[in-house]
Amino acid sequence: MSLFSSILAKLGIGSAEAVPAPGTQAAPTAVPTPISQVDVVAKLEGLAASHGQQLNWKASIVDLLKVLGLESSLSARKELATELGCPAAKMEDSAQMNTWLHKTVMQKLAENGGNIPKELLD
Secondary structure: HHHHHHHHHOOOOOOOOOOOOOOOOOOOOOOOOOOEEEEEEHHHHHHHHHOOOOOOOOOOOOHHHHHHHOOOOHHHHHOOOOOOOHHHHHHHHHHHHHHHHHHHHHHHHHHEEEEHHHHHHO
């Protein structure tokens, strides 16, 4: 499982539809199922409150990963940045990579059904 998939799973974001076995076809559906909106802020605030440390997940990718109980080391963040397509120039500077990574994770959460306030997407 990719690191971003782990983030989605921890937040309860994703499809609950069954994936057909290889070589079989899924039954066609008449109406596509809309992506349900997950209140990411409420989930993260609840997790942060029970964490025991003061974590600023709204601005820090390290704190966001810690709140989710995921590895937050530089190597883990580089893996996530590579997975999400971080530009090579930003990968060379951890501060720039972290800023890019936090913004991109928030955008990707929104694209995948997370309800993210506009101020966290700017």
